[in-house]
Amino acid sequence: MHRLRLLNTGIRTQQICRKFHSTPARRVGSLHSFSEEEKLLKDTVARFAKEVIAPKVKKMDDISLMDPTIIRALFEQGLMGIETSATYGGNGMNFTSAILAIEEIAKVDPSVSVVVDVQNTLVSIPLRRWGTEEQQQKYLPRLCTDTVGCFCLSEWGSGSDAFALQTTARREGNSFVLNGTKAWITNSGESQFFIVFANVDHSMGYKGITAFIVTKHNTGIKIGKRENKLGLRASSTCEVNLVNCVVSEQDVLGEVGKGYKYAIETLNEGRIGIAAQMCGLAQGALDHTIPYLMQRKQFGQTIASFQGVRFDYAWLATEIEAARLLTYNAARLQEEGKPFTKEAAMAKLFSSEVATRVASKCVEMLGGVGFTKDFPVEKYYRDCKIGQIYEGTTNIQLETIGKLVVKEYE
């Protein structure tokens, strides 16, 4: 099918578009070897998450609303423009730095983590990679300092079958007029900046799909229904309605008809971010659980000292480590300009599965308290499920990996 050919073009383009922002890591150490600034970033974000985000997590989940002061703090700390070059107001750090930030935040709140993830991967990558100089100068600084963005691909009728999207873009003079409804759009509730995928010519199939930059200044774009979700409740997931939304041709991102390519390549890279989020989530759940197990006693001994329980958390720790290594490795491959599609899919596939297993087991090991909202672990259990669904379902990851495996034998 044409998906394989699309993946091929993706890999080659990634190799051409490599940009090293800081010292490439020398692979003489383990995947836990980090540069000085990667270490400093990891420590700083961990502290920031613990001191600024942690106190607000429960309330944000209860009322299903992201605290605007948290979003402001994310911008102020520079966490919304990690890789963007300093010329455009970003921090010029490498991809692993973004991954570490996403992971550390997810240990405390996967909802806040996804805000940082989407902004730094799905929104920032297309603009940095395919935007014109004018577009980058116009939009990147705002995305780094105060404007939340989102990636509008999915629709009610097209999730995994992304290229069956129905949103149309009709050419009218120097503009395009967009009509359609996007669904399941993360960050949209707080967004002022939208990357919208629409088809300029349905007779061309996916080759008509074009990426457009839309902002709240454009007429005809409106945030619709906000989803009431099982987990990641503080993260906004809304419908985005386009009704005769006029977009100047200056705001076409890249080339007309190449949107499908940009979407695939962006998602290939973005899923490493989701893998990091899931690793953080799993670790966060475990971090809340083990200390409790070491304290609570039954039958004269701590829960943690029962062999059956020990075997459980030994497995969990092993799986988290494996997921983390897959994630870090995929990130390093990206940095080195090597092909990473298979490894990225493996990382996302495995991390989301591990997160579900870990969160579930942690609730179980905690016993009664694990099942109450007084304890933070039930939130990780609800939050983890989306990992197997968004940015490419588990089955899509398996398809991707399977096809690449076969390719190695052709």
Next chain:
Amino acid sequence: MISKILVPVKRVVDYSVKIRIRNDKLGVDTESVKMSMNPFDEIALEEAVRLKEKGIVKEVVAISLGPPGCTETLRTAMALGADRSIHVETNQDIQPLGVAKVLQKIVLKENPQLVFTGKQAIDDDSNQTAQLLAGLLGWNQATFASKVELKPDEEKVIVTREVDGGLETLSVNLPSVLSADLRLNQPRFAKLQNIMKARKMPIERLTPEQVGVDVTPRTKILSITEPPTRKSGVKVNSVEELVDKLKKEGIL
């Protein structure tokens, strides 16, 4: 405006780490343990950087004595706002007198109007370096600062100190050695922009020999043991019961 504040920072075991005593009972296990900047030094650094941001101080210089890992601590200091830093590298055991002597030599070279340290390091809790340094320099000192008001035109600093009896406010003439206490301020997080800037900022590298100081430890640790495990207390149900128990223990 004063031209310079020198901020000594120490690399210590991170406050969140559960420390373990080494098998030889001569120290604490620091192998592959998380290390950070001493929290009180962070508070001192934060105050110095705030004074710089107010335009009262021109330059903040961070300095650290210790093993190669201190460069990480100094990068953090620069990411938090120090303009440059000095690493005096040694693998010797770091003790207050040695530190104070090194700082004295550096002060003579750098000529800061203020030296601002944390009140004590969380690994040895010595609470000596600031005081020893002031003595060696012949400068005045204001320790346990919980409020600092620098008056460069009058060449003095008003310091509120936390003492056993309460708060004491002193007016000290510059130059002076100050040490920061917990409630002086809430340190900032290093912004990513500044982490990246700190990469390129200079760290001057020296050795104790170059500075002209012998940092061989003067005190020898004979042994370190854990404190005895706390016995659980007794819960009482009324004031009468409490008074009764205190009487029985011979306290009342």
